[in-house]
Amino acid sequence: MQLNQKMTTPGARLSGVLCTIPSPVVTQALAASGMDCVIVDLEHGAVDIGTAHAMIAATQGTGCAPLARVTSIDETQVKRILDMGAEGIVFPLIRTAADAGRAVASMRYPPVGTRGFGPFIAQSRWNSTLMEYPRHQEALVCILTIETREAVENIDAICAVPGIDMIVPAPFDLSTDLGVMGQFDHPDFIAAMSRVEAASKAAGIPLGNVARAKGQAEALFGRGYSFIADFDVLWLRDRAAEFRGWCAV
Template identity: 65%
Template sequence: MAHMKHRLHHSTDRMTMHICTIPSATVTQALAAAGADAVIIDMEHGAIGYTEAHAMIAATAGTHCAPLVRIAEADARLVKRVLDLGAEGIVFPLIRTAEDARRAVASMRYPPNGNRGFGPFIAHSRWGTALTEYPAKMEDNLTCCLLVETADAVANIDEICAVEGIDLLVPAMFDLSTDLGLMGQFDHPDLLAAMGKVEAAAKAANIPLGNAALNETQARSLFDRGYRVIAGFDVLWLREKTMQAQAWCAE
């Protein structure tokens, strides 16, 4: 099965990615086995440490599900560590400028194309290679996803999208609405205008777009607007299904 990066750039596939906040390899394995195209192991907001992250990454083996990791901040030290655990990509929060984007891309690549230090002692086993063969197999197959979460990022979006090496752009409505002082007001004209600016810039730069879709109506709306990837949340799926079961008990 092709890596997610290849599918983003060389297909028109619509894809799912589920944000895993629950520190559980079992949950991740269930999502991967159910056909998820990717999981985002959330080390920014979730209760997940490095031991759990490694187990969750390993739990996707044998499926076509890409294990991505959302790190706590765009720091090359964090990037190096989770890639060396076997992650297939990084989700970078709080990218504000083109320089932030360039640093993000560089942190995922070895010299001379970047500044990643060598040490995939765990990652090479996840990808079935010899230690020294890991860079040749994986460097060009790692997915770089940037989150657009701030007014600064929106203002700089054309310059950000001009940076080579971005594979997926996600205008994060929860964080962006909060940064604009419009927390949760997803229909506010200012938020919609900001979203439209990001979408237009991504389309012009031919960068695939992703966003959260918690029901089919939201998913169809995103696909109609040109989005390629829809995201859900493990804890919200669990809560929703539990509430549905409770409703079945009502008289």
Template identity: 50%
Template sequence: MMLKEKLASRTRRLSCEVCIIPSATVAQAVASTGIDIIVIDREHAATNNETLHAMIAATQGTDCSPMVRVIDHNPANVKLALDLGAEAIMFPLVRTPDEAAACVASVRYPPNGIRGWGAFVAHSRWDVAPLDYLATFGDKIVCCLLIETVEALDNIDAIFAVDGVDMAFVAPFDLSTSLGISGEFGNPVFIDAVRKIEVAAKTANIPLGGGPANTKAEIDDLFSRGYRIVGGFDILQLKRVVSEMVAAVKSCSE
């Protein structure tokens, strides 16, 4: 099922994993778990174009939707990710409704957007003929915004009112840093800021994602606050699991 269809169900809850590790092997392993979304990171990871294509291709044959977190709002970077077969784009540092509208335009073909046609690779990922890609999948691309700045908080209602915004994620690391309290997730200022985003998303019926959520308690907490999508980071989960193993070994040696 396409991600846009899953998002259309208000009661459906989705899982995701942000892949910082630039590896088709990791992407394939994650996609095979039954996860809904894999976010392939270009903003903070060492993922080049060839690896990006391989990671997107590694999701084929699963129910996992490949989303790419692009470096910036440059339509050329968006176009390339989509033409390599991405189903969704995650835009970082969206601060204003005008920026949100530009993001939407970059994932849509004319006359509703500015995306150039070049599905020479993408059509294979979606198993259609090249000239059938636009007609079949052109309106099924998902536009996801990262909310991570003070400016975005100030404009949150207007941002969520932009037609074509399909979903949004709270980015706690950047948001807390923008607020001048980096990493202080228990700080009342941070808690109030997140609550403002949650209320705005609920009012605008924008599916909201959050995390990292690695435990049942953390996941339940986010869902109880109205989030629709939760997940974590591959590299952090890998380190956590290995650290637990190392601690267990050390405890046996004492």
């Protein structure tokens, strides 16, 4: 089952990893673990386009969907990473319905979108041919990240844009933009999150978020979220620190 189908399954509890480490080996191990998706992080990770392709290819043979987080709503960058075989895009800093519309359009071929044609590499990832590849675009996943006060104010209009597969209210960036960095119990942050959650649910759009502990994951699922993710590099550091602790006297 492809990721877009999993997302629409009632009661779905999906898992993912934001891959900031530029390594096909790491990505392959994560994909083999049973993750629903990996997100190659071009926004905050140390990943170039060649390594991104290798990381996407490293998911082959598993049920793990390779997505990519881009740096902005940049049609050229979106086109290129989809042409590497990515199964979807995570867009940062969506602020308005117009932003959301541009994001969706950048993933689709004309006449419904603005994506240029050239899936010379992607056709192999999708086990397709060059001219058959476009039929797979309906399976591509479009995820929008809500990170600012402006986005929260425009959330109803954003959610009304067709073609959005998931909304992710980003706690770190959103709390920072609200002036309460990391204060996830602050009334302003809680109100903003509630507004995003309500709008997404009203529009029938699945919700995703970061979970760094099992209790946090359970709380998110209890509030109607269907997707959680964490960061490879944070897992590595946490596990290394735990291991080092075994040597403490």
